[in-house]
Amino acid sequence: MIKVFILDDETIARINLRHLINWEKEGYVICGEADNGADALKKAEELQPDIIFTDMNMAGMNGVEFINQVKRIVPSAKIIAFSAFDDFEFVRQSLKEGAVDYLIKYRMDAGSLLSMLESIKNSIRTESIERQKNDRIREMATSGKALVQKNVIMNSLNGYLKDNFAAIIKEYEIDLDDKNLIIAASRIDDFYSIKEKFNTQERAVFIQTVDNILTGICEDIGKTVYVGMDEGKYIFLMSFGDILSEAAIYSRAITNIGTIEGTVKRFLNVTLSFGLSGICPVAAKIDEYYREARKVLDDGYFKGSNYIVQKRELACNETPRRNTGLSAAEEKNLLGGIRNSKKDGVIKTLVDIFRSMKENKCPFDTVKMTCIDLINLLSRVIKEFNISSGKVFTSTSSPYDDFKKFENLEELLNYFKFLYTALLDVLEQNKLNSGYSPIIKKSIDYIINNYHSDISLSSVAEKVNVTPQYLSKLFKEECNEGFTYYLNSIRIEQAKQMLAEGINFKDLAPKAGFNNYTYFFTVFKEFTGMTPHQYEKTILKGKI
Secondary structure, three states, X not given: OEEEEEEOOOHHHHHHHHHHOOOOOOOEEEEEEEOOHHHHHHHHXXXXXXXXXXXXXXXXXXXXXXXXXXXXXXOOXXXXXXXXXXXXXXXXXXXXXXEEEEEEHHHOOHHHHHHHHHXXXXXXXXXXXXXXXXXXXXXXXXXXXXXXXXXHHHHHHOOOOHHHHHHHXXXXXXXXXXXXXXXEEEEEOOHHHHHHHOOHHHXXXXXXXXXXXXXXXXXXXOOEEEEEOOOOEEEEEEEOOOOOOHHHHHHHHHHHHHHHHHHXXXXXXXXXXXXEOOOEEEHHHHHHHHHHHHHHHXXXXXXXXXXXEEHHHHHHHOOOOOOOOOOHHHHHHHHHHHHOOOHHHHHHHHHHHHHHHHHOOOOHHHHHXXXXXXXXXXXXXXXXXXXXXXXXXXXXXXXXXXXXXXXXXXXXXXXXXXXXXXXXXXXXXXXXXXXXXXXXXXXXXHHHHHOOOOOOHHHHHHHOOOOHHHHHHHHHHHHOOOHHHXXXXXXXXXXXXXXXXXXXXXXXXXXXXXXXXXHHHHHHHHHHOOOHHHHHHHOOOOOO
């Protein structure tokens, strides 16, 4: 039976919950109740319930405070918060403190309660199984056996032990055969973004959790082992003994990979991508197939995220129809668009370049060389126009390192759209010193230096000693856009720059000159096609 504890300062509420369903018939037992937080903490420590229902709006210790404290006493307990009020702040705080769900008392019925309890029951069972697996893992780690095995596997992959592979796997009790092996190189998708969410200690816990899950899965699958590399990458070895059918071997391998990927996603909500080698007939060639698997993973780049790609899928692409790096025509189109301020043309050329790489299923080396050429072209233009590189390359790290953090062509395309748009915007701003009348020059200079203040057409007109009507007319004639549009364009560009620098969303609007966040949100989406959060996630992904 799963133990349930109820905390509510209203007697009638506890009675209603007790009688809403037949608890024992459904596999639960109400092990205790309390009408205040302090008493509930004492009883919870003694009873160690699996599920705790807690009211949120109570005198003395409220629900948020209780959840915070009880999670330290019964860390495995699943907590359901409930209240008579549909209060978003209570919802947010309860979930933040560790509640698994939130119920409104007057909306609660037997059906919704049972549905929630069933989901929680499944979660408790799964975690119980996982704890048992983790216990086995800890036992192995204590003896040092797991570490030794992984070192042996890594040395084998690097070709140091391949001549004695059969004897070695037997000696170190590694669950593999010495023939019909498939090596799968794998990586956690979007690993750089995941890392940024955690501090050093949390990252270590995350990696250890992945290791624990993978160890348990490999044991369950059988004839499958893995080693962790760096930066969220893993190598799996699968052996298929006396299976003679190539199709059967690949089918089993894909099934195994699907099990691994599905389990990791279910527990951690992250996805993996895999590159599978061909079938290694004998262990003497294991190092060759290891290198092949890593290359297949890289060359599957065009597929995006959460993919499984096999060597035989890429065989037809060994002679790609696209040259390595930028073609002369592509470079000419980009330079022409930049020098003629044709932003649409530049973006179209970038889209065409990345579409070509995707359609031709280009290997990663081609993608890498194309990215290097795109960065080199940016650097040449920056020098040619004597621009500060920091206005284009806003990351503190090298752009040659930045692009490697992206894991599919769509993310890379967005990255280069951002860089080339930044370059064109800087070039456009540099034109302020030529072609404009003295009044417009002074107005623009004032806007750039005071965009964060509460300025308007009237206030700027007063600064340059003209009427608002005349200044509005000059803006439309010389800038081909109205005053408000120009002012907002400057403010949004500054907001984008501040996002790149890590400014908090709450501080972003006023720092960019917007007194109303809703208006800022609307204007930002009008200029960029996305919300500030989407912009940060999509365009600036991978920046540190």
